[in-house]
Amino acid sequence: MSAPTDLKHTPLYEQHAELGAKLVPFAGWEMPVQYEGIREEHAAVRTHAGMFDVSHMGEVEVEGPGALAFLQRVLSNDVAEIDVGGAQYSCLCNEEGGVLDDLFAYRLGGDRYLIVTNSANHEADLAWLGRWSRQYGDVAVRDVADRYAMLAVQGPHARDVVARTLAIGLPPRMRVATARIGGRPALVCGTGYTGEDGVELLIDPEVAPAIWAELLDGGAVPCGLGARDTLRLEACFHLHGNDLTPGRNPIEAGLGWCCAEQTGFVGADAVARARREGTAERLVPFTIEGAGIPRQGNAVLVDDEEVGVVTSGTFSPSLEVGIGMAYVRTTLGAEPGTAIEIDVRGKRRAARIGSKPLYQPKG
Amino acid sequence: MTLAEPSYPDDLRYHDQHDWARIDGEVATFGITWYAQDSLGEVVFYDPPELGAAVEKDASYAEVESVKAVSDVIAPLSGEIVEVNEALADAPERINEDPYGEGWLVKVKLSEASEAEQLLGAAEYRNLLKS
Numbered sequence: 494m495s496a497p498t499d500l501k502h503t504p505l506y507e508q509h510a511e512l513g514a515k516l517v518p519f520a521g522w523e524m525p526v527q528y529e530g531i532r533e534e535h536a537a538v539r540t541h542a543g544m545f546d547v548s549h550m551g552e553v554e555v556e557g558p559g560a561l562a563f564l565q566r567v568l569s570n571d572v573a574e575i576d577v578g579g580a581q582y583s584c585l586c587n588e589e590g591g592v593l594d595d596l597f598a599y600r601l602g603g604d605r606y607l608i609v610t611n612s613a614n615h616e617a618d619l620a621w622l623g624r625w626s627r628q629y630g631d632v633a634v635r636d637v638a639d640r641y642a643m644l645a646v647q648g649p650h651a652r653d654v655v656a657r658t659l660a661i662g663l664p665p666r667m668r669v670a671t672a673r674i675g676g677r678p679a680l681v682c683g684t685g686y687t688g689e690d691g692v693e694l695l696i697d698p699e700v701a702p703a704i705w706a707e708l709l710d711g712g713a714v715p716c717g718l719g720a721r722d723t724l725r726l727e728a729c730f731h732l733h734g735n736d737l738t739p740g741r742n743p744i745e746a747g748l749g750w751c752c753a754e755q756t757g758f759v760g761a762d763a764v765a766r767a768r769r770e771g772t773a774e775r776l777v778p779f780t781i782e783g784a785g786i787p788r789q790g791n792a793v794l795v796d797d798e799e800v801g802v803v804t805s806g807t808f809s810p811s812l813e814v815g816i817g818m819a820y821v822r823t824t825l826g827a828e829p830g831t832a833i834e835i836d837v838r839g840k841r842r843a844a845r846i847g848s849k850p851l852y853q854p855k856g
Numbered sequence: 857m858t859l860a861e862p863s864y865p866d867d868l869r870y871h872d873q874h875d876w877a878r879i880d881g882e883v884a885t886f887g888i889t890w891y892a893q894d895s896l897g898e899v900v901f902y903d904p905p906e907l908g909a910a911v912e913k914d915a916s917y918a919e920v921e922s923v924k925a926v927s928d929v930i931a932p933l934s935g936e937i938v939e940v941n942e943a944l945a946d947a948p949e950r951i952n953e954d955p956y957g958e959g960w961l962v963k964v965k966l967s968e969a970s971e972a973e974q975l976l977g978a979a980e981y982r983n984l985l986k987s
Contacts, residue, residue, distance in 0.1 A: 515897070530898050531923040719897070719924055786901055786921050808900045808923045838919070838926070840903075 503548035504642045504698040508705050512715055520613035522549040525717040535723050535810040537714035538687050539854070542648040544713035545721055546705070551615030551638045552695065553608040553622060559631035560604045567625050568598060569743060569764070571753035575600040580667045580684055582751050584743045585618060590763030591739035592746065594618050595731060597684055599669040607637075607669075607680070607695075611733050625759065641680075642701035646713055647691035647724075649855070655681075655692055658711030659704070663692055675700025686721065688728030688854050723807050726816060727852035729778045735789055736776060736804045736818050745772035745820065747849075774801065774820040777827050778847045781815035781835065785842035792836040793819045800825055803835060811852045815842070862890050865956055869972055870981035871932035873914075876956065879972055884933055887960045888920065888951065891985055897922040899951040904940040904962065911935055911964055913971050918961060920951060929961060933971050939963035 500523040509516060514525035525546065527534060537543040555564060564572040568583040575581045577600050585594040594614040599607045610618045619636050626634045646655050656663050664670035666683040673679065677697035685691045696704055709715065722732070731737045731746060742760075743752050744767035752758075754765040781787060787806030792799045801821030809816040817835070821827050829848040834841045868876040874892035878885040893899065901921040911917040916928035917937070940962050944950060951959040966972075976984065 526924070527897060532898055532900075723923060784901065784903070786926070788926065808921070810923065 531719040534716035534720035543716035551610035557632040586760030651691035687724040729849040869975035873930040935964040
């Protein structure tokens with residue numbers, strides 16, 4: 494790990510410090526893990542509106558007459574299905590079908606797209622995209638991460654808070670719209686990572702502190718990466734580095750729905766084979782039956798035999814039990830309700846395979 | 857949640873792994889310090905030891921777990937568990953709210969009374985936190 498002095502700061506670093514946030518290193522950034530407490534922040538998103546600084550995430554602009562053909566080659570989903578103003582989730586796969594990253598692609602214009610990358614993968618994604626783009630003479634791949642601060646406002650009242658406070662119109666779910674925020678051009682995306690309704694704002698870093706303050710005054714509750722993780726795991730959204738890795742393909746991860754092998758994307762042959770022949774393991778959500786909190790790396794057992802490994806685990810503030818996701822042998826059946834045990838540091842904890850999402854937002 | 861304000865009572869002895877002991881004759885009450893609970897965040901699970909279990913100074917005897925992380929609890933002194941705080945099963949947040957009171961973890965019958973001399977006083981422990 495790099496020394497603390499090497500950590501990058503978002504444009505909202507001062508605001509986090511002022512609010513008394515607990516700051517931790519995350520993917521090379523010093524980020525707020527919590528302000529008042531993870532449970533309170535989690536509840537704010539489930540019942541009202543929480544606001545996350547996710548400016549550490551990366552942005553890549555892809556533009557040119559060859560943009561569609563190029564993206565069709567590198568992204569797993571059928572990019573041709575995105576109309577202007579549309580958004581789509583995709584995997585970025587290697588030739589073996591392994592998942593290099595998972596990301597959203599937004600179509601901003603006829604031949605202009607924006608990709609939002611995971612911060613830990615941003616540099617590698619850029620190199621990968623740059624390498625493949627050289628086969629397409631008429632497309633530019635630009636790192637525009639410095640051009641945007643990113644705020645995710647999420648929760649049943651998130652849209653009200655944003656629309657009222659910033660006096661802007663909001664796109665529906667899974668759409669993107671341009672707007673002026675703080676007097677500067679901005680993007681408003683109807684996407685998120687919590688299972689709740691809400692928006693993600695891509696704004697000019699210079700106006701980010703003022704907009705953050707306005708949204709706080711408007712009632713949005715500041716939330717850290719701690720709550721972001723409990724919220725996404727209740728919703729069974731994957732975290733790259735945990736549930737998705739270059740050694741796992743989208744099929745075993747349960748992401749076959751975002752793979753369109755007929756487009757011939759990089760890794761499509763391997764993904765098609767995995768879909769046709771099945772995979773030895775598959776990712777399943779589970780809930781602990783009583784005490785115990787599962788963590789990444791815990792073994793999954795059935796009849797004393799190790800049948801899998803936990804890739805994400807936490808305490809669910811909504812359900813008040815331990816929850817997680819694990820890769821388990823496909824031969825297990827792994828239907829919802831199947832009894833398993835999780836070896837939590839030497840103690841066997843009874844658990845049951847669940848169905849996605851583990852927590853259903855009340856909406 | 858109302859978290860306790862930072863405090864390190866003078867009547868306690870402290871272990872440098874952020875544990876405290878309140879020694880009363882041959883029995884001591886153990887818990888974790890304000891600093892420990894604050895570093896951990898909201899405690900959501902306390903896994904106590906068995907009654908009668910032997911605990912050894914400087915070794916882990918229990919686990920406290922927050923949403924984000926699990927932490928071993930280190931015994932400040934050696935002995936045998938004679939009581940565990942059953943109330944924490946339903947209300948582990950008491951460890952945050954009242955780390956030196958209702959958030960106590962275990963009571964231990966001490967086997968090596970002289971070990972207490974190796975523990976820190978409140979002022980020494982505060983200095984350790986500053987360094």
